[in-house]
Amino acid sequence: MRPALIAVAHGSRDPRSARTVHALLDVVRAERPDLDVRAAFLDLSAPRVGDVLSAVHADGHREAVIVPLLLGSAFHAKVDLPAVVAEAGARLPGLRLRTADVLGPDPLLESAALDRLAETGATTADSELGVVLAGVGSAHAPANRLVARVAERWQQRTSWAGAVAAFATAAEPDVPAAISLLRERGARRIAVAFWFLAPGLLTDRVIDAVETHAAGDSPLIAAPMADSPAVAELVLTRHAQALDRDEDTTGVA
Known part of the structure; x- marks a missing residue:
C-alpha cells in the first residue's frame, strides 16, 4: 500500500x-x-x-x-x-x-493569497489601494516575521500605496494600526488578504476591524487560502x- x-x-x-x-x-x-x-x-x-x-x-x-x-x-x-x-x-x-x-513559507502560499485577493477585484496596478495581509499572530516572533516579509515583497512588486502585515492576536500591528499606516502612505481604499487557510473566529475579528476602520471606503475582503x-x-x-x-x-x- x-x-x-x-x-x-x-x-x-x-x-x-x-x-x-x-x-x-x-x-x-x-x-x-x-x-x-x-x-x-x-x-x-x-x-x-x-x-x-x-x-x-x-x-x-x-x-x-x-x-x-x-x-x-x-x-x-x-x-x-x-x-x-x-x-x-x-x-x-x-x-x-x-x-x-x-x-x-512557500511561493505557492503567496500565490494562493494573491489569487483570493484578485477575486475581490483588486489589481496590482492600483496605486490608491492599501493591502492589509492579516495573519493569526504568534508569541513566536519568526512566525510573525514570515507574514511581514510576504507583505514587504508585495509592496515591492506592486503599484499599491502599501502592503502591511497585521495580526488578529498576540502581535503588532493590529488591523486598525495597519490601516492607519496605509493611510499615511496614501491609500484611499483598503483591501484585506488573509494569511489563514480557513475561516473562523479570528478571521471574523479581522473582518469586523476592517469594516469598522475602513467602512466608508467599501473595503475589499478576500477569502482565506485553502480553497x-x-x-x-x-x-x-x-x-x-x-x-x-x-x-x-x-x-x-
Missing part, C-alpha cells in the same frame, strides 16, 4: 474551519486518487491525530506521511505535533511515520518531499 497522507490541521470551535479542511482534501484526493488521504486535528475538532493514525494502522497501512496544515513553525509545529506523533509511534510500532515540513488549487498542490509537494527523505522523523523541519 502507498503511504497514507494524514493532513493535520489545528482545529477550531468554528465548524467552517473543519469544513474548509475537508474541502481542501477533496481537491487533493481528486489530484491523487491513488493516495489514502485523511484529515486529522490537533485540538477542538475531530478526528484527532492519534485516532486517525490508529485507524490507518488498523486498515493495513505500514507507513504514513503527516502533512501539517500549518503556515509556520511555531508552537503547534515544534511542540504539539511532534509530541502526538511520538506517542503514536510508540503505541503503533508497526507503523512507520514521517512528518513533512509545514506549508510555509486555492495552489494549496492542494503544496500539500502534495510536502508529502512527496517527506517520502524523498531517507530517514524517519517525528518532528517538523
